[in-house]
Amino acid sequence: xxxxxxxxxxxxxxxxxxxxxxxxxxxxxxxxxxxxxxxxxxxxxxxxxxxxxxxxxxxxxxxxxxxxxxxxxxxxxxxxxxxxxxxxxxxxxxxxxxxxxxxxxxxxxxxxxxxxxxxxxxxxxxxxxxxxxxxxxxxxxxxxxxxxxxxxxxxxxxxxxxxxxxxxxxxxxxxxxxxxxxxxxxxxxxxxxxxxxxxxxxxxxxxxxxxxxxxxxxxxxxxxxxxxxxxxxxxxxxxxxxxxxxxxxxxxxxxxxxxxxxxxxxxxxxxxxxxxxxxxxxxxxxxxxxxxxxxxxxxxxxxxxxxxxxxxxxxx
Numbered sequence: 001x002x003x004x005x006x007x008x009x010x011x012x013x014x015x016x017x018x019x020x021x022x023x024x025x026x027x028x029x030x031x032x033x034x035x036x037x038x039x040x041x042x043x044x045x046x047x048x049x050x051x052x053x054x055x056x057x058x059x060x061x062x063x064x065x066x067x068x069x070x071x072x073x074x075x076x077x078x079x080x081x082x083x084x085x086x087x088x089x090x091x092x093x094x095x096x097x098x099x100x101x102x103x104x105x106x107x108x109x110x111x112x113x114x115x116x117x118x119x120x121x122x123x124x125x126x127x128x129x130x131x132x133x134x135x136x137x138x139x140x141x142x143x144x145x146x147x148x149x150x151x152x153x154x155x156x157x158x159x160x161x162x163x164x165x166x167x168x169x170x171x172x173x174x175x176x177x178x179x180x181x182x183x184x185x186x187x188x189x190x191x192x193x194x195x196x197x198x199x200x201x202x203x204x205x206x207x208x209x210x211x212x213x214x215x216x217x218x219x220x221x222x223x224x225x226x227x228x229x230x231x232x233x234x235x236x237x238x239x240x241x242x243x244x245x246x247x248x249x250x251x252x253x254x255x256x257x258x259x260x261x262x263x264x265x266x267x268x269x270x271x272x273x274x275x276x277x278x279x280x281x282x283x284x285x286x287x288x289x290x291x292x293x294x295x296x297x298x299x300x301x302x303x304x305x306x307x308x309x310x311x312x313x314x315x316x
Contacts, residue, residue, distance in 0.1 A: 057298070064292040070285035083292035093293065095268055096276040100252065100300075103187055103272050108251040111191035113244060116198025121228070123199075124206055135199075142196030150260030153189035154178070157261070182262045182270035189257055194250065198243050205239035206232070238312055245308035252301050273297045 064083060068076035087093045119138065123131045141149065156162045157177040164174040177185045209232065217227050233240070255274040258264065264271030264279070271279075273293060281290025 060291050061295060063288055064295045066288045068288040068291075070282070070287055072285070076288065079288070083289045084296070086289060087293060087296065092268060092271075093276060096271050096273045099183055099270065100272040100297075102183055103190070103254075104248060104251045106184070107187040107190035107194070108247045109244065111187065112194045112198045112247050112251075113240075115191060115195045116200075116243070117202045117240075119195070119199045120202035120206055121232070123203065138196040138199055141193050144193065146193070146254075146256035147260055149189065149193045150257045153185075153192065153257075154261045157185045157189075178262055179266055182266065186258045186261050186270050189261060190251060190254060193257065194247060197250075198247060201239055201243045202236065205236040209235050241308050241312040245305055248304050248308070249301050252297065252304075273300075 063076075065078055065080060066076040067079050067082075119134065123134060126134070144152070154161075158164075159174075159176040159178075163177065167174045213231060213235075214227060217231055222230070253274060254272070255278065258270055258272060258275060259278075262270045264275040274297070277290050277293040277297065279290075280286050280293060284290075
């Protein structure tokens with residue numbers, strides 16, 4: 001039998017158990033509640049992305065399937081994949097695709113990436129005054145507005161420009177670089193302007209490599225190239241992938257620099273996809289066709305991003 005003392009003890013235990021459930025020792029919230037609580041601070045950013053990024057992209061995707069024009073049309077109509085079929089049958093579009101790939105490979109993958117890594121590696125061993133001077137010059141070129149950089153490089157490559165003046169002083173043959181080799185001229189201009197970003201990324205990555213590893217390799221007789229190939233590059237592989245992805249996406253969308261220097265000419269020899277898209281959409285008033293080209297450019301950038309992200313997932 002349970003007496004008064006036993007009843008009071010049972011009641012006390014029940015109260016303690018009830019208080020514990022509501023107090024600090026309460027059961028953890030459900031997973032759905034935890035997920036909602038964690039996602040709540042991201043709600044404003046998500047709304048802004050949907051409003052100013054996903055919304056315009058979705059609208060552009062719709063326009064790409066219409067025959068919308070700026071002038072001479074009362075209303076647009078849905079035409080399916082006609083704009084895309086027209087693009088892949090247009091030699092000017094295919095030429096722009098080829099030039100875009102050349103521009104991206106030469107100026108981003110080979111130019112900015114390689115030169116940025118070389119400058120970062122050399123500045124690791126340079127004195128402080130040299131690092132300050134070189135870093136200031138390279139970063140200044142990056143900080144210039146795209147239009148200003150375009151005018152500077154136009155003055156450098158034009159027939160009466162700085163490059164031909166130097167070549168003439170050295171008694172070397174000169175030429176009109178913007179006419180004979182326009183895509184290489186604008187590629188060099190993009191390298192000159194954008195190398196600072198790669199240099200800063202690689203400088204930060206190289207500073208994270210423990211000095212003990214490189215010193216041990218040097219004591220074992222490994223030369224500079226062997227240390228770079230077998231130690232440095234594997235250890236900064238993720239930084240290389242991230243840098244390649246960012247500079248590739250930036251280079252695919254370069255417009256102002258090429259427009260100021262060549263306007264895509266002469267004869268379309270430097271007309272990359274952004275310039276081709278601008279000409280079709282705003283000079284020829286074919287908004288639907290131009291938007292279809294922009295959508296294809298977005299797909300190309302997405303494919304590059306997926307490729308780099310897959311490389312970043314691979315462990316050394």
